[in-house]
Amino acid sequence: MRVIKVSQKVPIKPCGLVGTGFLDDYRDIDVIRDFARAASLAAAFFGLAVLSMAARAQQFSADIVRTPTGVQAEAAAGKIYVSGNKVRIETPDVSDGYFVVDARVPHSYFVRPDQHVFMDSRQSSQLTQILVPVDLDNPCRQWQAMSIIAVANSPNGAWTCQRVGHSTVGGLDTIEYRASGPKAGVMRSWIDPRLKWPVRLIMADGTVVDLKNIREQPQPASLFEIPPGYRKFDPKALLERIKQSDVWVDPQQ
DSSP: OOOOOOOSOBOOOOTTOTTTTTTOSOBOHHHHHHHHHHHHHHHHHHHHHHHHHHHSOOEEEEEEEEEOTTOSSOOOOEEEEEETTEEEEEOGGGTTOEEEEETTTTEEEEEEGGGTEEEEOTTSOTHHHHSSOOOSSOTHHHHHHHHHHHTTTOOOOOOEEEEEEEEEETTEEEEEEEEEETTTEEEEEEEETTTTEEEEEEOTTSOEEEEEEEEEOOOOGGGGSOOTTOEEOOHHHHHHHHHTSTTOOOTTO
16 A cells, blocks of 8 residues: 655645535645554554464364274274363273363363362373374474473473474375374374364374364363362372371381
8 A cells, every 4th residue: 555645734625616615624634644544553453363363273172083003993982172272181091080281371180070179180191291282383392391291390301393294184184293202202193284283193102093073163161171169189288198197107117
C-alpha cells in the first residue's frame, strides 16, 4: 500500500456548490491519514491473530496401539487425548488410573479415581515422556525435558536426534527421526508435521507404538484437569512417616 504523507491542511473547494453548505469548510487531511493508519494496524493485528490460530497446536484423540517385539497381534489398545500442550493417556498397563501431562510446565501426574489421589508419574510409563508435542527441528528438546522430570528433576544426560527423512505411515506424510536418550535407549520416531506429534514409535526393545484412528476435534478441558477434592500422594513422605513410627525396622541393622 502506498502511503502519501500530508503535512499541512489543504482547503477543499466547493466545486460549484457554494452556498449549499457542502464542503464549505476546510478538512483536516491529517484525520484521514490517522484513520488510514488505524485501519492498517487493525488489518495487521487481524493477520497476526489468524497466523496465531493456524500455528496453535491441534486438538485430537486417538487409539494407542502397541505391538510387542516378536508378536504378530496387536496388544489391547489405549487412548490418548490432546489439547495443545495438554495430554491424557489411558493404557491397559495401568487400568486403575490415567496420566495427565502438561508439556509446557512441564509436569506429569498419575491419577487414581478410586482412591481420589494423584501423584507424580515419574517413570510409571515411558509414553508420558515421548507422546508430547514436539519441535519439528529438534524433537529431542521436549523429550529431554520430560525425561528430566521423570527422574525427580535430575539431569540424566542429553538426548540426541538425527533426522532420517520423509516417509508415509498409515497414509500420513511423516518425518522420521532416530533418537537416543540415556534411559530410553535408541528409538525411531515418525512425526506428523501438521500435528507436530509422533504417530509411530519403535522403542529400544523393538516394541511398536502407533497412534491410529486419529480424530481431530475439540477436547473437553476436564479431561486434562485433576478433579476437585483429589489429594496429592507423595510416596517419599509416606516412607518418612513410616520410618518415624514404631513399625519401622532399618534393613541395615
